[in-house]
Amino acid sequence: MSSDALRAAPESAFRLGDVQPGFRGVITAVRRPSGSAPGATDPEELELRLLEFGFVEGAQVEVLHEGPVGGDPIAVRVDDMRVALRRSEAMNVILAAAST
Amino acid sequence: MNRSDIPTVALVGNPNCGKTALFNALTGSRQKVANYAGVTVEKKEGIAELPDGRRLRIVDLPGTYSLRARSPDEVVTRDAVLGRLAGEPAPDVILCVADATNLGLVLRLALELKTTGRPVVFVLNMIDIAERQGIEIDVDALCAGLGAPVTATVATRRRGLASLLEIAATQAEGASDLGPDLWHEPSASDVRNAHRAARDLMRSTVRPPSRPDTLTGRLDGMLLHPAAGVVTLLGLLFLMFQAVFAGAAPLQDLIEAGFAALGAAATAGLPAGWIQGLVVDGLIAGVGSVLVFLPQILILFVFILLLEDSGYMARAAFLMDRIMGGAGLHGRAFIPLLSSFACAVPGIMSTRVIDNQRDRLTTILTAPLMTCSARIPVYTLIIGALIPQRTVGGILSLQGLVMFSLYAAGILSALAVAFVIRKVLWRGGSEPFMMQLPDYKIPDPVNLLRNLGQKAWAFISRAGRIILPLMVLVWALSTWPSAPEGAEGPAIAYSAAGRLGHWLEPVFAPIGFTWEMVVALIPGMAAREVAVAALGTIYAVGGAEGDLAQVLSRQWPLASGLAFLAWYVFAPQCVATLAVVRRETGGWVWPGVMFAYMLVLAYLAAFIVYRVAAAFGLS
Numbered sequence: 001m002s003s004d005a006l007r008a009a010p011e012s013a014f015r016l017g018d019v020q021p022g023f024r025g026v027i028t029a030v031r032r033p034s035g036s037a038p039g040a041t042d043p044e045e046l047e048l049r050l051l052e053f054g055f056v057e058g059a060q061v062e063v064l065h066e067g068p069v070g071g072d073p074i075a076v077r078v079d080d081m082r083v084a085l086r087r088s089e090a091m092n093v094i095l096a097a098a099s100t
Numbered sequence: 101m102n103r104s105d106i107p108t109v110a111l112v113g114n115p116n117c118g119k120t121a122l123f124n125a126l127t128g129s130r131q132k133v134a135n136y137a138g139v140t141v142e143k144k145e146g147i148a149e150l151p152d153g154r155r156l157r158i159v160d161l162p163g164t165y166s167l168r169a170r171s172p173d174e175v176v177t178r179d180a181v182l183g184r185l186a187g188e189p190a191p192d193v194i195l196c197v198a199d200a201t202n203l204g205l206v207l208r209l210a211l212e213l214k215t216t217g218r219p220v221v222f223v224l225n226m227i228d229i230a231e232r233q234g235i236e237i238d239v240d241a242l243c244a245g246l247g248a249p250v251t252a253t254v255a256t257r258r259r260g261l262a263s264l265l266e267i268a269a270t271q272a273e274g275a276s277d278l279g280p281d282l283w284h285e286p287s288a289s290d291v292r293n294a295h296r297a298a299r300d301l302m303r304s305t306v307r308p309p310s311r312p313d314t315l316t317g318r319l320d321g322m323l324l325h326p327a328a329g330v331v332t333l334l335g336l337l338f339l340m341f342q343a344v345f346a347g348a349a350p351l352q353d354l355i356e357a358g359f360a361a362l363g364a365a366a367t368a369g370l371p372a373g374w375i376q377g378l379v380v381d382g383l384i385a386g387v388g389s390v391l392v393f394l395p396q397i398l399i400l401f402v403f404i405l406l407l408e409d410s411g412y413m414a415r416a417a418f419l420m421d422r423i424m425g426g427a428g429l430h431g432r433a434f435i436p437l438l439s440s441f442a443c444a445v446p447g448i449m450s451t452r453v454i455d456n457q458r459d460r461l462t463t464i465l466t467a468p469l470m471t472c473s474a475r476i477p478v479y480t481l482i483i484g485a486l487i488p489q490r491t492v493g494g495i496l497s498l499q500g501l502v503m504f505s506l507y508a509a510g511i512l513s514a515l516a517v518a519f520v521i522r523k524v525l526w527r528g529g530s531e532p533f534m535m536q537l538p539d540y541k542i543p544d545p546v547n548l549l550r551n552l553g554q555k556a557w558a559f560i561s562r563a564g565r566i567i568l569p570l571m572v573l574v575w576a577l578s579t580w581p582s583a584p585e586g587a588e589g590p591a592i593a594y595s596a597a598g599r600l601g602h603w604l605e606p607v608f609a610p611i612g613f614t615w616e617m618v619v620a621l622i623p624g625m626a627a628r629e630v631a632v633a634a635l636g637t638i639y640a641v642g643g644a645e646g647d648l649a650q651v652l653s654r655q656w657p658l659a660s661g662l663a664f665l666a667w668y669v670f671a672p673q674c675v676a677t678l679a680v681v682r683r684e685t686g687g688w689v690w691p692g693v694m695f696a697y698m699l700v701l702a703y704l705a706a707f708i709v710y711r712v713a714a715a716f717g718l719s
């Protein structure tokens with residue numbers, strides 16, 4: 001079943017901005033976004049904010065809900081905390097699917 | 101070092117961990133609210149007293165995840181902790197307040213706070229909830245791991261306060277041998293390392309809950325559901341508007357009757373003359389016309405405080421983020437804009453929840469376009485006078501339709517203005533929307549009443565400090581100079597306000613306003629609904645027959661009336677709104693911008709409406 005499929009491809013990486021509610025995984029990397037629109041949040045600033053909200057390598061993540069319009073933003077459980085963020089920002093959080 | 105003998109203790113922690121509750125519990129009623137010039141967020145101070153008479157100065161600061169300040173309120177926290185505020189040394193002790201059920205992020209903050217070299221006390225607040233969930237915390241190990249004393253409290257039940265104060269006072273006494281201040285802006289790798297250290301500490305000292313909170317998950321299943329969640333939000337809003345407009349009516353009638361009786365008593369008790377005029381028309385009627393909105397504002401605040409305390413507000417922002425985002429507004433702008441339907445003043449005050457300065461300013465600038473309750477008397481009078489009581493399509497009342505379109509015009513223009521501001525003035529990507537969704541809690545009634553009392557008092561004292569003197573001024577300007585003997589026309593035409601109206605008439609002629617309308621606009625700036633009272637005075641003194649609506653329907657061309665309504669969709673700001681914008685933005689620049697853009701829009705809208713209506717032969 002799906003858990004077998006995940007076990008078969010343990011190193012497949014997901015971006016938090018792409019996955020659907022119900023997805024569980026572990027953060028493998030928090031990237032500093034490359035080139036960004038002028039005036040947008042500074043890439044390092046965004047990385048720091050993600051880190052300060054607990055999006056840090058090794059944290060357990062579960063996608064709980066998504067917003068009513070375009071499935072955006074998403075509500076995520078990070079370790080023992082619930083956080084809401086937009087998918088565009090969540091693209092910088094890389095996950096490995098939980099192996100169970 | 102130049103500091104008073106009372107040691108300072110600063111409360112620092114993540115948002116929603118109970119800092120303010122702890123502050124209120126520690127200081128009782130002895131508190132003072134300071135508002136820093138140029139900074140928009142209040143820093144509260146109060147005195148706590150120990151049983152042995154020692155005293156501590158407690159400072160409540162805005163919540164933060166890091167000393168690396170990102171928003172103006174976090175700058176306050178950083179500068180207060182690092183002693184960078186002018187004339188204020190760094191605190192003698194830092195209380196790092198933690199939500200004991202949620203230690204992950206605050207442990208990292210505690211490690212960061214330690215680098216300032218100040219003594220840190222780690223406070224496990226909300227320990228009652230942690231105990232209920234069966235979370236076990238090894239306090240001694242945590243104490244050793246952090247290198248800081250650890251103590252548990254329940255701020256709302258006043259548990260653990262005595263020992264907290266004792267520890268803080270002891271730490272303050274030893275504060276002379278401070279470590280060096282090693283704090284610097286942490287880099288990404290610093291944050292990662294600190295997280296790793298915090299997580300190791302957490303693993304070795306905290307046993308996860310044996311009875312975790314499942315209520316929040318179950319409630320979110322419905323309240324964040326794409327369909328059911330939106331329906332619930334709309335239902336709550338509907339309930340709120342019903343309560344604000346219908347529920348407040350009996351109380352408002354009571355206040356109105358009270359002021360009418362007061363006015364009658366003053367009329368009877370004072371000799372006729374200008375003193376009577378000042379007291380009855382200026383003071384009692386003026387202040388009464390404002391205080392009558394107190395019930396609406398309190399009901400609105402009950403809803404908002406309940407939604408905030410329960411943890412629902414963050415969910416509303418989550419549901420609305422994309423919808424608001426289409427116009428360039430932040431998800432969190434939803435609540436301030438909602439409050440502005442009652443009055444823009446509390447709406448603008450509640451923009452403090454928005455982190456980013458530009459998002460916040462955009463919201464402040466658009467909030468007064470929401471149809472506030474003070475416009476209702478103006479709309480009702482003019483619609484009743486000029487719009488025929490007809491039905492459209494067999495069911496809809498034409499008058500109701502006009503009222504609805506005025507509300508819609510306000511909302512649409514707010515979205516359009518926000519869009520222009522964000523797309524033209526402040527280009528570029530919007531701020532990240534990242535927000536903790538706190539666990540749901542049953543609101544604490546004592547906390548609710550305390551907050552409500554503060555809001556009520558703020559509103560009443562504002563009426564006393566700002567509206568009262570203004571009403572005296574308005575009354576004086578429309579009374580003096582009095583008409584010369586045997587003068588023709590209403591006496592008000594000779595008063596300063598009347599002369600001003602005549603003088604300004606050419607400016608307003610292109611949009612179809614008569615001098616009477618112009619005169620009404622002026623006191624209407626003190627509070628919009630006063631325009632109605634002013635029209636009443638002008639036509640009554642002028643000796644017109646019948647009630648005001650009849651007079652208007654006889655004397656006003658329809659095109660002018662419609663232009664007047666269009667003007668009031670934008671209606672350059674009442675003084676109270678401008679004053680609160682000045683307070684919240686720390687200067688006269690933004691109130692000036694707001695006044696100017698709304699004046700231009702009001703004039704343009706009235707011009708277009710007047711010309712179009714005139715072209716259709718409605719003048």
Ligand SMILES: Nc1nc2c(ncn2[C@@H]2O[C@H](COP(=O)(O)OP(=O)(O)O)[C@@H](O)[C@H]2O)c(=O)[nH]1
Nearest residue numbers: 115116117118119120121226254255256409544
């Ligand atoms: N059960 C419980 N609730 C608390 C405690 N301390 C604060 N609260 C509640 O937690 C919520 C947030 O508190 P507040 O003081 O506004 O947090 P702040 O953002 O850190 O200032 C409020 O609804 C408080 O009533 C506590 O020790 N126990």
Ligand SMILES: [Mg+2]
Nearest residue numbers: 119120162163
């Ligand atoms: Mg607070």
